[in-house]
Amino acid sequence: MSSINNAIVSYQQKLAINRLGLWLFFASDAFMFGGLLVARFYLLGNKNLNLDQTLGLLVTSILLISSFFMNRAEVMVSEGNHKGFITSLVITILLGISFLVGVVGLEWGSAHFGPGDGAEGAVFYMMTGMHAFHVLTGIIFLSLVLRNGLNKKYTPEKHYAVEASANYWHFVDVVWIIYYPVLYLMGTI
Amino acid sequence: MTKLSPLKRGVVVFLILGVLTAIEYYLGVNDVPTILLWAIAIIKLLLVLQYFMHINRVINPNKGGHE
Numbered sequence A: 001m002s003s004i005n006n007a008i009v010s011y012q013q014k015l016a017i018n019r020l021g022l023w024l025f026f027a028s029d030a031f032m033f034g035g036l037l038v039a040r041f042y043l044l045g046n047k048n049l050n051l052d053q054t055l056g057l058l059v060t061s062i063l064l065i066s067s068f069f070m071n072r073a074e075v076m077v078s079e080g081n082h083k084g085f086i087t088s089l090v091i092t093i094l095l096g097i098s099f100l101v102g103v104v105g106l107e108w109g110s111a112h113f114g115p116g117d118g119a120e121g122a123v124f125y126m127m128t129g130m131h132a133f134h135v136l137t138g139i140i141f142l143s144l145v146l147r148n149g150l151n152k153k154y155t156p157e158k159h160y161a162v163e164a165s166a167n168y169w170h171f172v173d174v175v176w177i178i179y180y181p182v183l184y185l186m187g188t189i
Numbered sequence B: 001m002t003k004l005s006p007l008k009r010g011v012v013v014f015l016i017l018g019v020l021t022a023i024e025y026y027l028g029v030n031d032v033p034t035i036l037l038w039a040i041a042i043i044k045l046l047l048v049l050q051y052f053m054h055i056n057r058v059i060n061p062n063k064g065g066h067e
Helices: A002-007 A011-044 A053-078 A082-110 A118-150 A160-185 B006-029 B034-052
Strands: none
Touching (some): A011 A118, A053 A082, A053 A160, A053 B006, A082 A118, A082 A160, B006 B034
16 A cells, blocks of 8 residues: 555646546546436437527526636636636636526426426426536535635645636536537427 | 637637537527537537546646646
């Protein structure tokens, strides 16, 4: 065991291992989201869920803008711009909360079916619910990074937690990039 | 794209994603073939993987924004 510890000597090596571990997690999580995607086509085929298109576009835009600000936060911390980093991170968190309100607070309330109303309800609430859960955990993750950021624990040289939280946030965005057309745009009513 | 500063690159990628989303919405509400929506979604996905998630850092661990 000590030989393994001795082998991992540099921060660069730890960084490479941390990155690989995070991406393995993304891969495993993608299988879960992929399973739900397959279930949507298996249960509903080419049927469109007839959801509120304006609200769908709005929440998608919010998540897209949040991804931009998360990327900006990561760039800012790597350039040593503390104020820019904190500002971008706060905007990302607020946009994430807005996305949650849009999907869980508004879309769930305006959908013309409930969670128990057959395949439509099962597919829609499971897919959006599981994604919203990831958004929620992302907000918690970003809040912890924000707290550490306010305590100036990140430097341009060492800020892997910022990179990891940014990647997690972008992963959540990637899932929605696929889920948005699948839930809102594809199929016929 | 690689010659741009990271901040400008982020802006460019964001604008491309925004335009693609608008096209996607327009096509979606006008009942175009599903394959087009898939194509746009995959392009968006690849852009985020490459420029926001920096997937190259996993393939090449020596790359990265910090030492």
